[in-house]
Amino acid sequence: MHEGPVEEDIGGQVAERPGIAAGAPEPAGSRPLRLLTYNVRHCRGTDGRVAPERVARVIAALEPDIVALQEVDVGRARTGGLDQAEAIARLVGMSSHFHPALHVEEERYGDALLTHLPSRLRRADALPGLVRRPGLEPRGALWAEITVGTARLQVLTTHFGLLGAERIAQAEALLGPDWLGDPACREPVVLLGDFNATGWSRAYRRLGRRLTDARRLTGERRWRRGTASFPSRLPLLRIDHVFVSEGVRVDRIAVVDTPLARLASDHLPVLAEIRIGPARDSA
Structure with missing residues (x-):
């Protein structure tokens, strides 16, 4: 039902992006790094x-x-057999890594x-x-090491289950020796995705002992209007999160609530701007 651990190198299309010059690497903290987590619901919009x-x-x-996507279809009949990860990556000028939490014959998700x-x-x-x-429903995770200037950023993404006990088991696994506990997963680290967990849930609190919710580093400690990402038409729940380690400074985090985003999926994307450096701002 899943593929085992994989290591793979993908070269970046560096010279084509604004603010990044080809040639000698720039210091890691010299510019903001923009990260996005987005549950795309196999690209089925709220209009069906x-x-x-x-x-x-x-x-x-x-x-x-960097973009973390959840609920991506690859080769599934319900979405025309398309490799959605590759198609979206091509349209936005990026390379992709994909892990099928669900793998039945040729259909993956x-x-x-x-x-x-x-990366x-x-x-x-x-x-x-x-x-x-x-x-x-089977769940999985992806971990990629991404070169940012002179630094190597460890980026993990996941999509937790719907039951509380299930999410606790998945949080403990991520904190274990195969993932965040692996010596190779050294700071700076970012963990982002759809955790199906609010800020008062046990799974969220368990992850918060190891990493910090990026929103807390901007001074926001409570739910308020504009921080929820689900459901997209009337956002009420903050379940899509960005967690960061020491060595990561957070400039900004925002839910992207535009007319197109409300239409494209049942989740709104969450955008974080970070910098990699020896110290970070405290709330």
């Missing part, structure tokens, strides 16, 4: 239409450097990381479910 190009337009307008920066896939694997509930 499957439109990867619409998702790509939402992404391209934000000019991100899971998470993707897109970037125009040089190396460190791990792509399943996360645990619940032994007593074998019918739950």
